[in-house]
Amino acid sequence: MNGAFAAPVAPAESVSSLIARNISEFRAAVSQSFVPLQVSSDGPDHFRGVIRGASVDEVHVTEVRATSHVVERTPELIARGDRSYFKVSLMLAGTGLLIQDDREAVLHPGDLAVYDTDRPYSLVFDQDFRTMVVMFPKHLISLPSDMIGQLTAVRISGQEGLGGMVVPYLTQLAGNLDQLAGTTGARLAHSALDLVTTVFTRELGLDEVSADPHRALVQRIRSYIDRNLASTDLGPATIAAAHFISTRHLHGLFQEQGVTVSTWIRTRRLEQCRRDLLDPMLADRPVAAIAARWGFVDAAHFSRAFKAAFGVSPSEYRAAH
Structure with a gap:
């Protein structure tokens, strides 16, 4: 054997x-x-x-x-x-x-x-x-x-x-x-x-200086978004300004990937909230506090967005897991 x-x-x-x-x-x-x-x-x-x-x-x-x-x-x-x-x-x-x-x-x-x-x-x-x-x-x-x-x-x-x-x-x-x-x-x-x-x-060479400039820019923008998800100011204007490009150019970059800038930000925020809802170390933290931690200022809007993405409310998701 x-x-x-x-x-x-x-x-x-x-x-x-x-x-x-x-x-x-x-x-x-x-x-x-x-x-x-x-x-x-x-x-x-x-x-x-x-x-x-x-x-x-x-x-x-x-x-x-x-x-x-x-x-x-x-x-x-x-x-x-x-x-x-x-x-x-x-x-x-x-x-x-x-x-x-x-x-x-x-x-x-x-x-x-x-x-x-x-x-x-x-x-x-x-x-x-x-x-x-x-x-x-x-x-x-x-x-x-x-x-x-x-x-x-x-x-x-x-x-x-x-x-x-x-x-x-x-x-x-x-x-x-x-x-x-x-x-x-x-x-x-x-x-x-x-x-x-x-x-x-x-x-994929996305972390290399010698990577294709276009692809490298997209990756830098995605990384910037992930680092700033908690900021309520995060949006196309601030992202474009941080990378010295126009908002039109920014929207074009995301359209090439088949997604809008706002949708990408929302998806990344929802994913982080979903992870926190599963974290036993955060079991006592209110759902609204978790939402606010990742840039959702309106609890009702967060609940609707979460249910649309995952099929159940944040509280139901936490209870089921």
């Missing part, structure tokens, strides 16, 4: 665990844990797999161990779904091949890769393996989807640069899934997303 299956399945009430004795059980399990997928194996009679997973605040963290098989996300399966996710895989043992958007990435232990459930992809494992997958809705990450699309099926090494800092954290998270159900679970999950976002930013 090699390293992919060396660790036992740790029983934990907060972690769902499933041992698949055949390919049919595994296919059903991965489709339930992630999105609908086609799974096949050259040796279905000898197949085995283990899936352990935990979820918090729409972030799904799953450890998968299995014998050789192929996973496919087909156009037909994509058409059945109504949710858009990114998946980040960290190879822990064995090797895997990820194919998406006419790119291929061979992943070895310590390597990261991202893929998009809205577009077809394949995963090929020709030996026993162990991997960790972080799946999350696209709205949880601050980078535009089209930018992330430049990184699908691109190998990101965990042996150097930022990857060398992020991979140990994700590896520890994979080995301590029960912690996601604790009082700090939401913070752990979002720390993982923040680290992954930082890696993506570096891989």
